[in-house]
Each structure stands twice: as C-alpha cells, then as structure tokens.
Amino acid sequence: MADVNRGNRPLSPHLSIYRPQLTSITSILTRITGNALLLGTILVIWWLLAAATSPAYFDMVNGFVTSWFGKLILLGSIWALWYHSLAGLRHLIWDNAIGLDVPTAEKLGWGVIIGSLLLSVITVVVL
Amino acid sequence: MRYLTDRKRATGLGSAKTGTAHFWAMKVSSAALLVLVPLFVCTLGRVIGESHQDVIAHFARPGPALIVALTLIVGLEHFKSGAQVLIEDYVHGTAQKIWIIAVICMSYALMATGLFAIAKMAL
Numbered sequence: 001m002a003d004v005n006r007g008n009r010p011l012s013p014h015l016s017i018y019r020p021q022l023t024s025i026t027s028i029l030t031r032i033t034g035n036a037l038l039l040g041t042i043l044v045i046w047w048l049l050a051a052a053t054s055p056a057y058f059d060m061v062n063g064f065v066t067s068w069f070g071k072l073i074l075l076g077s078i079w080a081l082w083y084h085s086l087a088g089l090r091h092l093i094w095d096n097a098i099g100l101d102v103p104t105a106e107k108l109g110w111g112v113i114i115g116s117l118l119l120s121v122i123t124v125v126v127l
Numbered sequence: 128m129r130y131l132t133d134r135k136r137a138t139g140l141g142s143a144k145t146g147t148a149h150f151w152a153m154k155v156s157s158a159a160l161l162v163l164v165p166l167f168v169c170t171l172g173r174v175i176g177e178s179h180q181d182v183i184a185h186f187a188r189p190g191p192a193l194i195v196a197l198t199l200i201v202g203l204e205h206f207k208s209g210a211q212v213l214i215e216d217y218v219h220g221t222a223q224k225i226w227i228i229a230v231i232c233m234s235y236a237l238m239a240t241g242l243f244a245i246a247k248m249a250l
Contacts, residue, residue, distance in 0.1 A: 034209050041202070044171065045237050048195070048244035051182045058179045066176050074175070078168070085164050088157045095154065127172030 023102070026109040030087040033080035040077025043070065078123050083116035149208060156205040160198070167198040186248040199241040207234035 018024070043065060050061035064070050090108050093099055099108055170191040174182050186192050207230065214226045 031213060034206070035213055038206065038210075041199075041206070041237060045199070045241040045244070047175070048186075048248075049240055051179065051186070052244040052247040055179045058182070062176070062179070081164060081168065085161060089161060092154065092157060092161075123168060123172065127168070127175075 022106050022109045026087065026112055030084060030091075033084040033087070037077060037080050037084065040073055040080070043073055043077075075120075075124065079116055079120040082119040082123070083112065086112040086115050086119075149212075153205065153208055156201050156208075159201050160205060163194065163198045163201060166194045170194050183248050186245060189249070192245050192249040196242055196245050199238055199245075203234045203238040203241075207231050210234075 047061050047065050050057045065074070090099075090112055093108070094105075099105060170185075174185045174191075177185075186195070210230045211227050214223055214230065218226050
C-alpha cells in the first residue's frame with residue numbers, strides 16, 4: 001500500500017548540516033534585503049505624503065527622516081537597494097545558464113558584496 | 128495505514144500553472160528596476176533633507192515626478208510578488224493566505240499613497 005513508510009524516511013541535509021558558503025549567504029541576503037526594503041519604502045512614502053500635505057507635517061516627518069534613526073534606516077536601505085539590485089542582475093545573468101559553476105558564482109558573489117558597498121559609499125559621498 | 132494511494136494524495140497539490148507568469152513578471156520588473164533604481168536614488172538623494180519649498184519645487188518637474196512614480200509602481204509590484212514567495216516558503220495553510228492577501232493589499236496601498244503624494248506636488 002501507499003503509506004507504508006511515510007514520515008520515517010531519511011531527510012536530505014539542511015541548514016543545520018551545511019557549513020555556510022558564500023553562495024548560500026549571498027542568496028539569503030538577497031531575500032532579506034529585498035523584503036527589508038519595505039521599511040525604507042514606507043519611510044520615503046510617508047515623507048512624500050508629508051511634503052504633499054502641509055509644511056508643519058513635513059517638518060515633523062522630515063525631522064524624523066533626518067534624525068540619527070531615520071538616517072540609519074536610509075543608510076541601510078541604500079545598501080540593501082544596491083545589494084538587491086546587483087544580486088538581481090546576477091540572477092538575470094544566471095537565467096541564461098551563464099556563470100553557474102562554483103568559481104564564477106563565488107566571484108559574482110564577491111562582486112555583489114563589494115559592489116554594493118562601493119555603490120553605497122559613492123551614494124552617501126555624492127548625495 | 129491510510130487508504131489513499133500515492134496518486135490520490137498527490138492530486139491537486141501540483142503546480143497551479145502560474146509559475147512561468149510569476150517568473151516572467153519578476154524578470155521584466157527587475158530589468159526595469161535596474162534602470163529606475165539608479166535614477167530614483169539620484170533624484171531622491173538630491174532633495175531628501177532639503178527645505179519643504181525645495182522638495183515641492185523638485186517634484187513639480189516632470190522628470191523627478193515620473194521617475195519616483197514609476198519606481199514606486201514597478202518596485203511595489205516587484206515587492207508584492209517577491210514577498211509572496213517568501214510567505215509561501217515559510218507560512219502554510221490559512222495563515223499563508225491571510226499573509227499573502229495582507230501583503231498584496233499593503234503593496235497597493237503604499238503604491239496609491241506614493242502616487243497621490245507625487246501627483247499632488249506635481250500638479
């Protein structure tokens with residue numbers, strides 16, 4: 001019958017078994033940065049709404065955005081935005097079955113990490 | 128021992144046949160965002176922290192208004208689908224459905240709020 005050994009089969013090794021690798025870390029960071037960008041998005045939309053509403057409301061929201069906490073969210077969002085963009089570019093490359101071998105995938109991973117940090121520094125310095 | 132065969136247990140649990148459309152929508156929006164995101168960072172970075180009058184004047188121009196509006200539309204559409212996959216991976220059953228509905232509604236609400244603000248400043 002069908003269910004003789006259900007629930008008692010060997011499982012493939014998962015997170016608790018594997019040593020963290022550059023490819024797995026950069027992959028989960030893509031998901032984390034993409035979803036965490038919601039925070040920065042809410043902040044920017046709140047700021048836009050305040051600017052469209054009244055000078056008094058704008059001063060209040062702008063005060064929060066330019067406070068140390070607001071700046072921390074913006075700084076984190078800038079890095080997350082660049083990281084997620086470069087990681088997305090990497091996925092668009094991978095979709096063509098290019099760069100999937102381990103040495104190239106690891107090089108692309110370092111490219112995403114270093115590139116996102118460089119772009120964040122440039123963004124903060126220039127803007 | 129259950130009386131269902133493997134075939135019966137698997138029926139209805141397979142692909143919902145929309146995976147390709149989801150994949151393609153993410154691919155199109157990500158390609159668009161590769162262009163929009165640098166423009167968005169430049170145009171927003173120029174006015175964030177500036178005075179109220181400068182911000183209003185900035186978004187009264189077509190370029191900044193259109194870049195921010197497009198980035199919010201495409202970005203939140205992309206977020207909506209991406210967050211849905213996140214939920215599908217970690218939450219199951221009724222909670223999964225509630226979370227997906229909530230995330231989709233929130234994405235459109237944020238999109239509408241941002242577009243309203245931009246339109247009010249631009250017009």
